[in-house]
Amino acid sequence: MVIPTALYYMFAPMIMGVIGLLADKMKTPKLRDGVAILLSLWGVVSMWMLYNMGINAGEILVINIGGNPPLGACLEIDMMSLYFAATAVITSFLVTVYSFSYMDHDTRLTEYYALLSAITVGMTGVAFAGDLFTLFIFWEMMGIASYSLVSFRKDRPGPIEAGFKYMIMGSVGSVILLFGMAFIYGMAGSLNFAVLANTIRGAALTPWTIIIFSTLIVGFGVKSAIVPMHTWLPDAHPEAPSPISALLSGIVIETGLYAMIRVLFILYEPALFQLPMAILAFATMTLGNLLALRQDDLKRMLAYSSIAQMGYMLIGLSTGLAYGLMGTFLHVFNHAFMKGTAFLAVGSIDHMTGTRDINELRGVGRKMPFTTFSILISFLGLAGVPGTSGFISKFVLFSSAIGVGYVLLAVFGILNSTLSVAYYARVIMALMGDAPENAVEAKEAPPLMITVTLLMALVILVFGIFPESVTSYATLASNALIEGLSEYIGAIL
């Protein structure tokens, strides 16, 4: 058992907590903020170190903790894990830099940064998990940290209500997932992914496998806001502080999708879950877009838009092919940047004007040109306009759906993208329109916040015009899942 140096990043929340307490005692808040940024940068560096440890050559890294596979826990890192973990740490780094400026009027920042890095470490842990045991522990770590952060501003009633709702739904989801794990353990006698793939995958369908399948869909579906289980999201995401909204929408719900993809592919043949996933994809994107149309709150509208984007990602899973999953992974990365930019830029507007109501923000865009420009770019990306990275991933997703014969699903996807332009255009028109007499006071956000949002908007444009690099990583990740499944199993057994 040799733990690579890169994995010591998993201890970042503890280090953050200790240093934060010391900085509070010494009354040097900037030290704490600086350490938080350095720790999140450490995450990015760790992912790069892991990538260079042979994963770039297609190897799989197995780290056993406390005994060999059928017993103890293990981390198993392949290209797909690393792809998700890297997206998570990069988003988290940008969010932490943004928080440096955004949260400067708030107190209790030690807790804030420690929980923020706990979410990030939880996500990387879910991505690296090699058995259901490890996955569940990191899953709960991510969940508990996000419940606390949603209700971070506890002096207002809204965040408390949203946090309570999120906590109840999220923990019921995890508990049902735990039930599913108990049945899996009863069937296979182990929780290790490799052992499970050898015993359950390809076995005949019994009522127990169907029960396990439904518990997995409900358990992972609650965190990833798939439609019948989505009701917490439109409350929780707007009420959280804006950087946390960006992190939750950008990558936390996608971590649920990652876990679902990983476990479903380990346990079942794709033919079993293709049709249910196609139905869920249709319901998720249609309902998300329709409900987003009637929102006046900017962040609430973006939250519904996240549900719709989750529907597009499910299209790739419903194809069950490497090409479709490549589209899903590409959309996860692009969505992290697009929705991250949107939430952070809306957060800048909220920070400077104190309101998120679209009708009150008329004409504010002219006073905050850089922020509005990044909102425009991210909305173009979310709608899938050519020239932005959102177009590339949506193109791959819809064409993969046509490839497996789900033509209707692709048609509805394109119609949904068109529908979504309606509410994006409404925001842009309101922001850029003439200011009325009683317009709210506004001036441009602090330079650090503008830098982060503009940088993320630039990434959307660059990967829209030159998509090769991120596409090649997404292809490697989807190949690691589909074609590398036997190697993934063989690396342990």
Add this chain to the structure above:
Amino acid sequence: MDPTIWLGTAFALFSIGIYCISKSNMIRILLGIEMILNAANFTFIYFAAQRAAAGYVDPLGQSFVFMSIVTGGCVVAVGLALIVNAYKHFETTDARELRRLKW
């Protein structure tokens, strides 16, 4: 060991938990979640005992149950903190009164 009794007990705990969640008192909802968690833990223990070889139960199931009790404790801590704050704002522990956010 008769599976009907053990899995039946787990199912009964699960049903009581779901019943508690459908109620409006916040603390009762939280206890309902804990009850479902314990039903799942109970199932784990049963399956671990089923796999007993050479007089020992399977340690994997046991250790998972320990860890899930720990995470369950964390969820309860966060949940109770939220309930205390909700009581400060709304002056009730009735979950139906929390209806500021809708649509």
